[in-house]
Amino acid sequence: MRFRHMDARPTNKELEILGVLWRRGPSSVREVHEDLATKQDTGYTTILKLMQIMAEKGLVSRDEENRAHIYTASVTEAEAQSGLMNDLVAKAFGGSAHRLALHALGSKQATQEELDEIRRLLDELGGEK
Template identity: 50%
Template sequence: MLRDKSDIKPTEAELTLLNILWKMGPATVRQIHENVSQTQQTGYTTVLKILQIMHEKALVIRDESNRAHVYAPANSEVVTQSSLLKDLVLKAFGGSKSKLVMRALDDSTSKEEIEDIRKLLNELEQQS
């Protein structure tokens, strides 16, 4: 059975590489490896293999016009975050966005964060 490509969610390792690509823009395996190596020990071939898998899953696109292939995210950060969030809301919170927000807003939420959330809610309310 063929799986819908929009259904594919990145793994933790894939998200690490996507976050690098969203910050850097299109990059070679070497550039991505150098960046990821600043925070964790990962071999070059491991990064290459993950990117190849991500390409098969249509999470990244690959420019093969040069000797060193250049990888770029197939979707924007916002699109990917929205997809992951929708999946989380459905699976962990029974489809309830308010349950997600209530769980996210715990005792560790700062006054500044609460004020930012208030502003966002006011903006959303004005748009309705």
């Protein structure tokens, strides 16, 4: 079996676009553009071009049935997150994901829920207290 997206490492703009697709589901360029327009001010053709490139790269797939092509993320959010995280871990944390976790926990304030969830995960991961 071949894993096509183990190396999903979208760029910044690509990530923004994927974000819209993850949130809205399959969308046209116009929809993505309008969605992003509330926070950004990138030209329509810029988004179009990016999405075309993303299709070439396999980050999204597109349905050309209708005039307005519909794009669908072909990478899940979790996959993208893993890819980017592993990248960072390799480049800046000496390959230790847990060192990154430690850093992440140290920064900012946590929600009680989040802390609980982390504790739960920690318990699953083994090693008793």
